[in-house]
Amino acid sequence: MTITQLKYVLAVAEYQNFTVASEHCFVTQPTLSMQIQKLEEELDTKIFNRNKKPIQLTEVGDKIxxxxxxxxxxxxxxxxxxxxxxxxxxxxxxLGIIPTIMPTLLPLFLKTFIKRYPKVNLKVEELTTEEIVKKLADGHIDVAIAATPLENEAIKERVLYYEPFVGFVPKEHRLYEHLKLKVDDLDVDDILLLEDGHCFKESILNLCSTFGSKNSHFQLHSGSFDTLIKLSKEGLGMTLLPYLQTLDLNDKEKIHLRDFTEPVPAREVSIIYHKSQLKIHLIEVLKNTIDSVIRGVIAFNDVKIISPIQKKGA
Structure with missing residues (x-):
């Protein structure tokens, strides 16, 4: 039995196809098949049911x-x-990063990280939280940055920062004259939201549901904050932005920003990785690099964390 054989088995189990698995292992399909067959002969058992389409694990194969x-x-x-x-x-x-964090956080630390650690071949991929959890489990990414808590026992979370929500309110809106927003002023029916699949949207829904909103009808959903800002400026509703997203707004756009009264609703942003802790030394230097640059940009203490996970009873 060899480590290589086990890697081939894992590839076939994941892709449920010998040809696809061999391509991802960078070997020919006959080579991969032969090595798995040798392992099966050594163990005197069948790992895969080759008669099924797609290929499936046998009962003992699942344990193997x-x-x-x-x-x-x-x-x-x-x-x-x-x-x-x-x-x-x-x-x-x-490294995997969720879409609502990647555009604002990555430019803050990427240049510094590359300069400090030129021998690291950093590969960054934009992924949803669901994709991140799966890819961490499968070993396709080493680490990720996402909104937490995720309440996943297989995932370790280490907080990087707390990012407050900021209101973007058009002049025609009922809350425009308010110098500061209160959470119980919000009505989910006039808040422009990101489309389904974004955990920031789920955080907003949890924020609103916490304070009694019961109507689940929304006017518009969009895939980017830039679009939400443009729609809001057209008077189609207010929206909520993560704090870092507001830093690049121009002066005309910033007049629409409204902070919340304390405790400020915020999302927890963490570096996350599988509990197996592979490449922990690289994870540490990544976290330290982000810590060193984020301190000068964001520092809020009195915040109320709004989880992207819907709490029971909420």
């Missing part, structure tokens, strides 16, 4: 895959140990 994940992760950990011992910070490092 679970153990194979542990073995492969632990073998990768050996490389981490050696790198840490040598003080080496480099190699491939795959």
């Amino acid at each position: 895959v679970e153990q194979a994940k542990i073995i492969v992760d632990e073998s990768n950990r050996i490389n981490d140990i050696v790198d840490q011992q040598k003080g080496f910070v480099g190699g491939d490092f795959k």
